[in-house]
Every structure is written in C-alpha cells, then in structure tokens.
Amino acid sequence: MEPNSLVKLNEARRERQAAILLSEIGKGRDRVIREGDTVAGPLGEAVAKAFRSGKSGMFELDGQEFFLNVQVPAPRIVVIGAVHISQALAPMAKIAGYDIEIIDPRTAFATPERFEGVALRADWPEEAMGDGYLDAYSALVAVTHDPKIDDYPLIQALKSNCFYVGALGSRKTHAKRVERLKEAGISDERIARISAPIGLDIGAASPQEIAVAVLADIIQAFRKRELSAAEQAKGAA
C-alpha cells in the first residue's frame, strides 16, 4: 500500500466522506477514489456499485484482480421533534443499522425517560446544528409540526447534500411551509426534495406505523441514491 493512499483514505474517513481504496492485487499499486470522482469503464461501474452497497469486495478485469476497500460513514438520521413518532423510530432505526439523534428545544418532550439510550439534545436546532452538520450520509426528519422549530433545520437540510429530507404535515400544512421556504430564498427544485407527506405511502395511521413508513422512505432514499459526479455537484451547489 502506498503511504500516500493510506493518508488520503484516513483523511476522507475523518471528514465523513465516502472513499474507496482500489488495490491492484499482486502489484502493490493502489489509489483512493472519493465518492463523486469519475472512474471510467467497467471499473467505474464496480466503484459506483461498491459506494451504493457500502461493501468491500474483489473485482476482476482482464485477468487482473482488484480489491475495493470501501469506507463509508455510518448513515444517520437527525430527527427534529421528540414526539411519539420519534419514540418508535429510534429503536427501529438502530435495528436497521442507522445512527439516530433527536433534537427538540421543548424540555418537556426531550426527556431521557422518554428516549432511553438515544442521543438526545434539548436545544434549538439553531444551537444544535452547526455548519456542515448534515452531510451526504445524513437524513433530516422534521416532525414537530411547529414552523418555529422545523423551518431552520429544513432550510439547512435543503442547502446541504444530505440524502433525505422529510417533513410531517398535511398537504395544507406543507403548502404553507413551501411558501415560507420560498420566502427564505429556497428554489422550487430544492423544495421538491422534501418528502411530504412524510414516509412511504403505506396508509400508516398510528405514530408507530408512521415511523415504519418514514424509516422505509429513508432506506429507499439511501439505497437508491444517485452517486454520479453530476448529482453530487447538484447536491453540493
């Protein structure tokens, strides 16, 4: 392994950026590919597939073996609102392999008793979420119903390249939200990224069922996301 490749790979990992160390087996040659870098040909397809699955593995091309060492940050769900839906979503997300954290400034909601063992912050999103808080491996779920709490993190999410943005609310509530986001200078294209009404349409009725719909929606967004350079650039613009 090239020392420089090791340094580059560790740098990407520290920055929560997905990267692949591509090694030519038996040759001692390797290079680091960051998510969004262009790799041509069949190797490029293998690279894209490896980024999507997050799984390391061997690849053979013209009799040469390659090992793709995939390093992706753990996907995480940032939930705005320590409500019923979040109480159900937290354990389910953990089971599915997603990190989860919950932010709600209302201290009556954000209590450790209601969210045992869950990363919980009883702060305003403005305080809890700094610049770059949401990365390409983050999902933002806003479920307080309160524009004073939900709007700021939604705007942050729409400006970021996070892989999922969802907001709870009826079509009427969402229409009003869209107006506010437009006033805040967010483009229609960006606003269209919001999954609203939140969750896959499975007819969910109870908070627990809505949590299932939300988690399925997030999994779908994560596993089917586009990883081409163009999409990356669009997300980060």
Place this chain on the structure above:
Amino acid sequence: MSEQKLTEHLAGNGPAKDELQVAQDWMREGRNLAIATVVETWGSAPRPVGSHLVVDEEGNFEGSVSGGCVEGAVISEAAEVIESGEPRMLEFGVADETAWRVGLSCGGKIRVYVERLG
C-alpha cells in the same frame, strides 16, 4: 489474542480500534509494517471482508482477520512481506479445533491479502 479479548471481540463490544489510523501512526513513528486485509470469505467466516490486521517488523499487531485462529500465521507471513516487499495472497480454512473451542463458526474459508506499507 487473549480469551477475554477474543470474547469481547466476538460479542462486538470490544474497545473501538481503528487499524488504518494505527497503521498511519506507526508509519509516522518510522516503523516498517504490513497491512493484512480479508478480501474474500466463503461460508461463515468470523470476520467480514475489509477487516484489517496491521503488523510491524517486530510482530506487534493491531486488529483481526479471523478472531484469533489464523493471526499467528498471518503475522509470520507479514514479517516476510515486510522483508521482501512482495505482496502475498493467503488462504485459510477456519474449521480447526481451536476455532471450535472458542465458539467460532466452522467451515468458513477466508482469503487474506498481505502487503507492505510503502
């Protein structure tokens, strides 16, 4: 690997180690080292593809490629890889008696790629 360390390891709650960062730290200290990586598994292998074992020229190591049963062999191969600079591909079955006793899954097979850093 001690029995306790191995048990923690199998339970998945051992101390969090970052082998790739360890490799970089050791490199900065001027140590010569090899990185062993599980590149393929068949059956119920104890460590997934992508697992690393970092070994220096004195046989100090960090990480794991099998949860204990083939580490010894990988470490001695690593010494030769550090010496020669030639990478090697190793293949192991993990169905030996030791593996059974500590509760590792039997019948698995792994391929481990060992290469020198630099």
